[in-house]
Amino acid sequence: MLVRQYSKPLAGVVVATALFAGSSVASAATIAHWEFSEGSGQTAASVGDPGSLYKMTLGASGSTASDPIWTIGRAGAGGALKFVNEKTNSEGDRDFLINHTGVVPTSNVNGLQLTNFTVEAWINLSSLSSGFSNEDPYTIMHLTGKSGATSRTNFALRANGNKLEGFYSDTGGTTRVITHTLADLKADEWMHVAFGRDSTTNQSKLWINGIERVSTETNDPISGLSDLKFAIGADITSSGARRRSFDGLIDDVRISDQLLTTGELLIPEPASLGLLGLSMLMLPRRRK
Structure with missing residues (x-):
């Protein structure tokens, strides 16, 4: 399961990371x-x-x-x-x-x-x-x-x-x-x-x-x-x-x-993830 973590904005930059079980942290910028x-x-x-x-x-x-x-x-x-x-x-x-x-x-x-x-x-x-x-x-x-x-x-x-x-x-x-x-x-x-x-x-x-x-x-x-x-x-x-x-x-x-991974694309989460998935999609990603 993909879990996105977001850090506090610094100088207008919002960092998003994608964590998978057993994986290292990866980040991407829009x-x-x-x-x-x-x-x-x-x-x-x-x-x-x-x-x-x-x-x-x-x-x-x-x-x-x-x-x-x-x-x-x-x-x-x-x-x-x-x-x-x-x-x-x-x-x-x-x-x-x-x-x-x-x-x-x-x-x-x-x-x-x-x-x-x-x-x-x-x-x-x-x-x-x-x-x-x-x-x-x-x-x-x-x-x-x-x-x-x-x-x-x-x-x-x-x-x-x-x-x-x-x-x-x-x-x-x-x-x-x-x-x-x-x-x-x-x-x-x-x-x-x-x-x-x-x-x-x-x-x-x-x-x-x-x-x-x-x-x-x-x-x-x-x-x-x-x-x-x-x-x-x-x-x-x-x-x-x-x-x-x-x-x-x-x-x-x-x-x-x-x-990006498939889970990081601008595609709605499957309905089975319910409100959790939908709320995560609404969070910002890091921007340059």
Whole structure:
């Protein structure tokens, strides 16, 4: 059984540890967490981020062009954003969120460049993608930058048909794609998805609704990228070009600085744990 322990906040940092019988203490930090609770406006803030390091802008400007739509999220979770893939969008544009480029420097996204990480979100697909093109597959999130003059991916998560895929560029520039083969994505249904990597154990993991698929990849994600760009709901290049936008709802996007366990993901505890499990989920985690 997973037991979370929380220490007293120090200078705005809340530490969370996960204890298992016979195990040592492990801790993880939430780097950024977008709950999309604003309900309106042109920006989405990361929870517990008073300096607005990870504020995101809807679309490309202050207009409504390329904006996802504020909407109601899954039951009991507040708001969400609706993205429409460009092939079905009557406006003919790509809906996306991008790291804020106004009062917040784009250099702040450097904090998302990690070799150990877990990225996760709740999604509700309006359709399933088909093949590879400028529209397909559907991107959930993507962090990219330049290695020399070449665009490389630090991490990305996408819906490729009914398959969940996580991928990254390794230190040699090769794209490493991990596919979830133990569960399928479905349209018109809320599903929790996650992708994580641990460079010490060489483990990469994908989850769909808590169903875990483990892969051993000996090549670490590339680091030291410049001109970083981060997008939710679209694939993005280091030059800022977008494609392969999501089609459906995205909620509760979180990035952590370690490979999490299944019990640490943003998934409700089983009903059998009752009020204890629910109350533990409401406690905060350590934040950077």
